Amino acid sequence: MAETPDEQPPGRRWWQGRGRWLPPALAVVVAGVAIGTVTLVSGPDGDKESAAEAGTGIDVSLGTCGRGWSRPHPGTQVFELHNTMDRPAEVHLVNARSGAVYGEVEGLAPGTTRPLRARLGAGTYRFRCLPDDAAAVTGPEVRIGGPAHGSGPAAVPVDQHDLIPPTLAYQKWVGGRMDDLAGATDTLRAKVRSGDLAAARSAWLTAHLLYERMGAAYGTFGDADQAINGTDAGLPGGVDDPGFTGFHRLEQGLWHGGTAAALRPVADRLAKDVHTLRTNWATERMDPLDLGLRAHEILENTLQFELTGRTDYGSGSNLATARANLDGTRAVLTRLRPLLRTRYPHLTALDASLGRLEKLLDAQHEDGRWTPLKDLSRPDRQHIDAATGDALERLADIAAICDVRRTA
Amino acid sequence: MTTADGTERPGNGGAAETAATGGAPGPAPRTGAAAAGRTRRGFLRGAAVAGTAGAAGAVGLVAGQAAHAGADTPAPRAERPVPFHGVHQNGILAAPCRSTAFVSFDVTADARADLADLFRTLTERARFLTGGGAPPPAGITAPPTDSGTLGPEVPAGGLLVTVGVGASLFDDRYGLGPRAPRRLTAMAPFPDDDLDPAWCDGDISVQFCADSQDTVLHALRDIARHTRGGLQVRWRLDGFSSPPRPSGTPRNHMGFKDGTANPDRADRRTMNRLVWAGPPSGEPAWADGGSYQAVRLIRMLVEFWDRVSLTEQERMFGRSRDTGAPLDGNHEHDTPRFAQDPKGDVIPLDSHIRLANPRTADTDRNRILRRSYNYDRGTDSNGNLDMGLLFCSYQQDLQRQFKTVQQRLAGEPLTDYISPFGGGYFYALPGVRNAHDWWGRGLLT
Numbered sequence: 020m021a022e023t024p025d026e027q028p029p030g031r032r033w034w035q036g037r038g039r040w041l042p043p044a045l046a047v048v049v050a051g052v053a054i055g056t057v058t059l060v061s062g063p064d065g066d067k068e069s070a071a072e073a074g075t076g077i078d079v080s081l082g083t084c085g086r087g088w089s090r091p092h093p094g095t096q097v098f099e100l101h102n103t104m105d106r107p108a109e110v111h112l113v114n115a116r117s118g119a120v121y122g123e124v125e126g127l128a129p130g131t132t133r134p135l136r137a138r139l140g141a142g143t144y145r146f147r148c149l150p151d152d153a154a155a156v157t158g159p160e161v162r163i164g165g166p167a168h169g170s171g172p173a174a175v176p177v178d179q180h181d182l183i184p185p186t187l188a189y190q191k192w193v194g195g196r197m198d199d200l201a202g203a204t205d206t207l208r209a210k211v212r213s214g215d216l217a218a219a220r221s222a223w224l225t226a227h228l229l230y231e232r233m234g235a236a237y238g239t240f241g242d243a244d245q246a247i248n249g250t251d252a253g254l255p256g257g258v259d260d261p262g263f264t265g266f267h268r269l270e271q272g273l274w275h276g277g278t279a280a281a282l283r284p285v286a287d288r289l290a291k292d293v294h295t296l297r298t299n300w301a302t303e304r305m306d307p308l309d310l311g312l313r314a315h316e317i318l319e320n321t322l323q324f325e326l327t328g329r330t331d332y333g334s335g336s337n338l339a340t341a342r343a344n345l346d347g348t349r350a351v352l353t354r355l356r357p358l359l360r361t362r363y364p365h366l367t368a369l370d371a372s373l374g375r376l377e378k379l380l381d382a383q384h385e386d387g388r389w390t391p392l393k394d395l396s397r398p399d400r401q402h403i404d405a406a407t408g409d410a411l412e413r414l415a416d417i418a419a420i421c422d423v424r425r426t427a
Numbered sequence: 428m429t430t431a432d433g434t435e436r437p438g439n440g441g442a443a444e445t446a447a448t449g450g451a452p453g454p455a456p457r458t459g460a461a462a463a464g465r466t467r468r469g470f471l472r473g474a475a476v477a478g479t480a481g482a483a484g485a486v487g488l489v490a491g492q493a494a495h496a497g498a499d500t501p502a503p504r505a506e507r508p509v510p511f512h513g514v515h516q517n518g519i520l521a522a523p524c525r526s527t528a529f530v531s532f533d534v535t536a537d538a539r540a541d542l543a544d545l546f547r548t549l550t551e552r553a554r555f556l557t558g559g560g561a562p563p564p565a566g567i568t569a570p571p572t573d574s575g576t577l578g579p580e581v582p583a584g585g586l587l588v589t590v591g592v593g594a595s596l597f598d599d600r601y602g603l604g605p606r607a608p609r610r611l612t613a614m615a616p617f618p619d620d621d622l623d624p625a626w627c628d629g630d631i632s633v634q635f636c637a638d639s640q641d642t643v644l645h646a647l648r649d650i651a652r653h654t655r656g657g658l659q660v661r662w663r664l665d666g667f668s669s670p671p672r673p674s675g676t677p678r679n680h681m682g683f684k685d686g687t688a689n690p691d692r693a694d695r696r697t698m699n700r701l702v703w704a705g706p707p708s709g710e711p712a713w714a715d716g717g718s719y720q721a722v723r724l725i726r727m728l729v730e731f732w733d734r735v736s737l738t739e740q741e742r743m744f745g746r747s748r749d750t751g752a753p754l755d756g757n758h759e760h761d762t763p764r765f766a767q768d769p770k771g772d773v774i775p776l777d778s779h780i781r782l783a784n785p786r787t788a789d790t791d792r793n794r795i796l797r798r799s800y801n802y803d804r805g806t807d808s809n810g811n812l813d814m815g816l817l818f819c820s821y822q823q824d825l826q827r828q829f830k831t832v833q834q835r836l837a838g839e840p841l842t843d844y845i846s847p848f849g850g851g852y853f854y855a856l857p858g859v860r861n862a863h864d865w866w867g868r869g870l871l872t
Contacts, residue, residue, distance in 0.1 A: 095564065120567050136564040172568040363568075372656065398533070401659040405535035409656025416569040424567070 074099040074134055077146060079110055079127060085146030085158020093140050093163050093170075100124050101132040109149040109425060111176070112137055115160045119173035123424070139163055140170030149425045174362040176424035182307035185354035190305045192350055193233050197297040200229045204286075204293040207269075211286035214279040219286075223273055224336055227266045230293075231340045234317045234347030239309065243296045247289065250330055258332070265289050267332045274333025311421025313351045315414035317344050322407050328392045335391030341407070342380040345373065348414070355421060362420050369413045376406040509587055511557045513858040514716045515703065518589035519821050520692040520796070523668040523677075524636035526643045527800050529722060529817055531593070531629030531851060536657040539601045543871040545657040549590065549633075550865035552653050556646045559583035576645045584642035588650075590866050591632040591720045591853030606870055608854040609709050610719065610825050617833055619842045626724055626849025629661040634819070640665075662849060664724055666800030666817035675751055675759045679801055680727045680814050681844070683744050684751035686797050687759055688784060702796050704823045704854075713869030716857035721795075721829040723818040724802075724849035730811050732844045743840045745778030753780065762786070782835045795820040795828045815845070825852055 074097030078086040081104060088098070100110050112122045112135060121144070122137040146158040203226035210219035227248075235244050247265045254260035258271050269289060272282045321344040324330045325337040352359075352369075359366055379402050383390040395403070509517055536542045561580045562573035573581065597607035616622045633650065635643045643665070651660065669677040679685035690697050705715035732740070737748060745763065746753055753763035755773045765786055768774055774781055784790065800817040807813045822828035836842075856866050 095561070122564060122566050136561075137566065138564055172564075172566050174566070174568045176567060401533050401661075402535045405656050405659050412652065412655050419565075419567060419569050422567070 073097075076101060077110075077135075078103060079108055079146075079148050080104050081148075081150065081153070081156055083158075084110075084148035084156040085161075088146075088158075088161050091144075091161045091163045093165060095136065095138040098122075098135045098137070099132050100127055100135055102127045102129055104150055105129055106151045106153070108151065110135065111147040111149070111424070113145060113147050114173065115143040115145045118175050118426075119171075120176050120424070121171065121173040138170055138172075141165060142170060147426075155425065155427050174420050176426055177311075177358055177362070177421050178426045179307055179423050181358055182310060182421065182423060185358065186305055186307040186310045189310060189351060189354045190300075190303070192354075193239075194300055196229065196233050197300055200226065200233070201290075201293050201297050203229050204290045208286040208290040211269075211279055211282050216273060216279060216282075219279075219282075220273050220334070223266070223269060224334060224339065227270075227334075227336070228339055228343045230266065231343035232346045232350075234313055234344070234350060239305070239313065240296055240300075243292060243299070246292045247296065250324075250332075265292065267330060270332040270334050308423045310351060310355065311418045311423075314348065314355060314417040314421065315411055316418075317348045317351070318407060318411050318414060320344070322404075322411065326392070326404060326407060331392065335393070336389055337392045338380055338383045338395075338403075339389040341403075342377070342384070345377055345380065348410075349373065352417070355417065358421065359417065363416065365413065365416075369410070369417075372406070372410045372413055376403070376410055379403050379406050509557060509583070509585065511554050511859065512861050512864070514860065515718075515858045516589050516855055517858070518587035518634060518636055519702070519718055519798075519855060520698070521587055521636070523686075523798055523800060524585060524587065525638055525668055526640040527634060527636045527666045527668075527817070528643045528647050528663060529666065529800075529819070530633045530635070530647060530663040531661040532631045532633065532654075532658040533661045534596065534600075534630040534657060535659055539603075539871065541657065542601050543867070545654055546867040546871060547865045548653050548657075549650065550859055552650050553588040553590075553646075553866075554859070554862075556581065556649060557583060557586045557588060574645060574648050576641055576648070581645070582642070585636075585638040586642050586646055587634075587636045588646065589632075589634040589636070589720075589855060591634075591855040592867070592870070593629050593632065593851055593853050595628060596630040603870065606711055606713065608704070608711070608714050608717070608719070611852060611854050612825075614851045617847070618837050620847045623848050626662045628851040629853075631658065632720065632722065632851070632853040632855075640667075664802050664804070664817050664849075666802040668800055677801075679799075679816055680729055680803075681732055681740070681744075682748050683740075683746060684759060685816070686799060687751055688780075689797055690794050692796065698796075700792075701794055701823055701828070702821050705857075708823050714854065714857065715869075718821045718823065718855045719825045719829070720853040720855045721818075721820045721822065721825060722850040722853065723816075723847050725816040725818055726813065726846045726848055727815040728811070728844050728846065729814060735844070742775050742778060743844075745774040745780035754778075777839055779836070779839055779841050782839055783832055785835075793828050793831045795822045795832065818850070821855065 075090070076087045077098045077100050078084070079100050079102040098112065102108055106129060108127050110124045110127055111120045113120050121139065122135045124133050124135050127133055141163050143160050143162045145160050148156045148158065150156070203222070207219060207222040207226045210216075210222045230248060235248060240247070245265075248267065249263070249265055250267055251258045251260060251263045254262050256263070258268075263271075264285065266289065269282060269285050271277070272285060321341045325341045325344065328337055330340070331337050356366070363369075379399075383395070383399070383403075390399075392400075509521070511517070534542060534545065536545050559581045562571070565572050577584070592608075592611075594607070594611045594613050597603045597611070613628050614622070633647075635646045637643045637646070651658070672678055676684040676687045690701050692698060692702075702718050704710045704717055704719060706712055710717070741748055741754060750757070751759035752761055753774060755761075755763055755768060763774055763780065763786065765774065765781060770776070771778070771781070784794065798819045798821065800819070801814070802817045803812075803814040805813050820829055857869065859866055
C-alpha cells in the first residue's frame, strides 16, 4: 500500500517553493495512512529532547527482534539496538501499516550497540531485523497512542527488486546512445585525419556532448571513462603525459595549436576506446545501487569539474557540458520517477529546480555558441552555481531514498 | 561620556580610532577551485567559495584608548546560549568572540517572496544554531540533517549570528528601493585604499562569532546548505580575537592593543546616540533598532612593519606598544591630553589616535563602536605573510561617524604599512523580537 512519505527532514531548505519552509515545531505532517485516514498534526513535540538521553534498549536477534520497547511514547527518541546474534544485521524501524521506514542501522555487528533516532507520532510500529544471509525477522507491533503527533520523515524502502527494471531501462537507454557516440568520434577522427582542424573542433564538441549527456560519472563506464574523458590530474607528466588520452587530450591539442599529425593518434585512440566501450557495454551489468547515486553524482561532477573550469582544456565549453549533464541527470530521474512518486513528496519542486538550471544554462547559448565560463558575469555565474547547488541538495535525497534496502 | 547634566563630553570612551589606509598594491593571486581527486560527495565545497584571493589592500588599524578597562576582552560565553530574541541583534554590542567568520552573500532568489522565505530560513537556522539542540533525524529520506562536526548534539557554543543588508539589495530586483536605509551606499574607495571589487560589498552580510572555530564553521556550513539556491558567498574572511597579552585589550598583528577606546556599551544613552539607528535618526520605521555596519578588510604589511624602529611605531600610533598607554600616560586606559600638547611633541599630531579621536567636543559625535578581529590567510604571491585586520564598526550614521573618521585619517603615517583591499557597508537589521518574528520582516512585508 502506498505510503505518503511524511515530510522532508525538518528545516532542510528554503526553496521548496514559496512559503513551504516551516520550522519543525510547526510542520504540518501527513502521518502514516493507518486506516485510510490522513492525520494532520501540528504543534510542539519532543524535538527538544536531548540526543544524549538514555535510549530504549532494543534486542536484535532471530527470536526476539525488537524486544525491549516496553514504554512506547511519541516524539523524537533514541533506540539503542543491540545485536546478540553471531552475524551482522540490518535493522529497520517501520510503520506496521504502511511499511514506511523511520530509521535504519546497517551493518550492526555482533555484540555491538548502536543508536537509531526517529521521530514518531501516533501509530503502529515495529522493528524489522535483517540478519546477513538469513530471512528477515519482524518484531511485535507497538502502538503509540494518545493525541496525534508529527512523525517522520519516512519512506517505504526501495529494494533490489524495485530497482532492477529502471536500472535495465537506463542501461538500455545508455546503450542506445552508443551508436551515436561511436559515429561522432569516428567523424571527429576523420576530421582530424583530413587536417581540417576547424571542422575537428566542431566535431569534438558534438561528440563530447554526446558522451557527457550519457551521464558518465563515478565509474559508470569504469576505466574506460578515464581513457575517454579523463583529465591530466594525477599524471606525472601533466598534459604531456602519455597517459593523458581522450576528449580532453584532444581538446588540449585542438585549442592549443596542435598539428593534425600530432593529434591523429590521439583521435584514433579515442575512436577505438569508444568502440571498445560500446562493445563492452552490451555485456555490462550496472549495479542497481548505482542508479540512485547517479541521480546526484552526475551534477556533483558538474559542480566540481565543469563549473570550476577544471576540465576546460581550451574549448570553453563547460557550460555546454553542464547542460548535457543536466540531460543525463534527467535520464536517470525519468527511470526512477515511478518509484519516487509515492516516496518523495517534492518531485514538483525538484522539477522546478532543474528547470531553473536549464533556463539559466540555455541563456548562455546563443547562435550556436556557448559562453565560456570565464566570460560569465558574476551574477550569471552565481545564479548558475546557486541553481546547481539547489538541485544537488534535492537530488541527494533521491540518492538516499533509492539506496537498495532489503525488505525480506 | 555623559556628564551629570546630560551633556556629552569627549574624553572618555575613545573616539573612533580606526583604520587608515595606505596604498601598497599587491598582486591578487587567483586560487582557482582546482579539483583533484574524485571523492564522493562534497557539499562543503559550496561553503568555501570565497576562493579568489585578491590581496591588494591597504589596511587600517586601530589603537583605542580610554575607558572601560577590559570591557571588550573576549571572554568565552561557555555553553550557555546567548538569548536570540531582542530589540537589537545581540552580536552588535557583545564583546568580540574568540573566533569569527565574516561572510558577504549575494542573493540569487528570483522574487521578493522568495527573498522573504530566505530571510525566514536564515532566522530559523540562526535561532536553532544559537540555541543548540539535537538535529532532527532524517530517517532514510535524506542524508543527515546536520554535518555532525560538533557531535550528535549541537552545543550553542556562544554562537552569535549578525545579519545586515547591503545597498545592492535595494536595486531593482526586489522593488525595495524606496525602503532603503537612508545612508546606505556601496563602499567608495578612500584615497589610501586599493579595493578589489571581488572583496567588496554584497547583498547580505552574515557574521558568525563563537567561542571556537568549529562552532563558527559549523554554523556557516549549516546556513549555506539551507540557503543553497538563494544565496551565494561573494566573499568571506575568517578572523580571531587574541587573548590579552598579558592583560587588557587584545593586540593586533602590529603588536599594539587594538580597541581600547570604545564608547561604553553599557550606557544606553550613549548607544542610542552613537550606535542605534531608526526613525529618530531619519531611518524608515522598519529599520528601528538597527545599526550601520562598516567592514574593512585591511592587510597589514607585517614584514615591513617589523623593520621599523619601536619609537617610530609608537609615534605612528601615539601609544606605547608594551602597555597600550597613550604616550603621555602610564596605563592603557589613561586619557591622552592633547590640549596640553598642542604641537604634538609627545603624541604627534598625525598619530593614529590623535587623528582618529581628537577628543574635542566637536568630534565626540563621530565616535564609533569597533568590533574588529585579526585575520590570517596564508601567504601572498611573493611569500609575505598575508595577515591583517578584519575591521568592523557599528554606528548610527556612516557619514557622520565612520566616513568622517576615515577622512581624518587620510595620509596618516600608518598608511604605508597597511592596505585596505575590501569590505563594505551594511545595515545591521533590527533584532528578531520573538519566536514568530524573522529578520527583515518589517522590510519585506
